[in-house]
Amino acid sequence: MWVVEHPAVEVNGLHVRYGSTPVLVDVGLTVPAGAGVCVTGENGIGKSTLLRCVSSLQQADEGTVRVFGAVPGDSPEFWRAVATTVEPPTWYPGLTAREHAELVCRAHGQDPDSSGIDEALERFGLAGHADAIPPSLSSGQKQRLTLALVLLRPSSLLILDEPEQRLDPEGRALVAGMLADYLATGGSLLLASHDDKFAVASGAEMVSMEQLTGPAS
């Protein structure tokens, strides 16, 4: 785990414009270390833009973002601490689902043979597809694999953009339960979701983009 005396996420006075169109206007957000926050709001209100700024995948026009007290994306520690699905996954040509999992474990200094890869694939209903290449999977199975991989690696903060997308009800319940376990073991969670039931089951506190916008946030 990385430094925990700071909040997991602190966003202050964030402004993002696309051309002349403002998308985020004076947005503030705090995710205390060990807590979960789920950002809600209508399509196009700016949830993904906010998560991209927190994940360092997009620069804001104004404002500050800190993750565990540091500027996001500036250090290897950031990428060791933060696991995110904000950016759609890239699959390595010719590598199977299991080989992707092995790669993720090795990259994070874990022994693939004792990292619970088979259990994770089983839990996500992918045991029968372990030797398939990800592009051959259904969209829901790809989403399951993406989430299995992000949960397999160690992290202190998960940033997930609509993780419930393309999952069936059983898959949503499974992932929500795993996120609740992640929180219970000290992880911090920032997600965007359109599924209130999923968000509540994950243990995250729900906040709307409207609540985060303006001087009062």
Ligand SMILES: Nc1ncnc2c1ncn2[C@@H]1O[C@H](COP(=O)(O)OP(=O)(O)OP(=O)(O)O)[C@@H](O)[C@H]1O
């Ligand atoms: N790269 C971009 N260039 C121009 N406009 C963009 C870009 N990315 C997003 N936008 C616009 O910014 C607004 C916010 O988009 P964003 O994806 O952050 O919303 P969202 O709340 O995540 O939406 P959804 O619930 O549909 O995923 C939208 O009007 C979108 O069209």
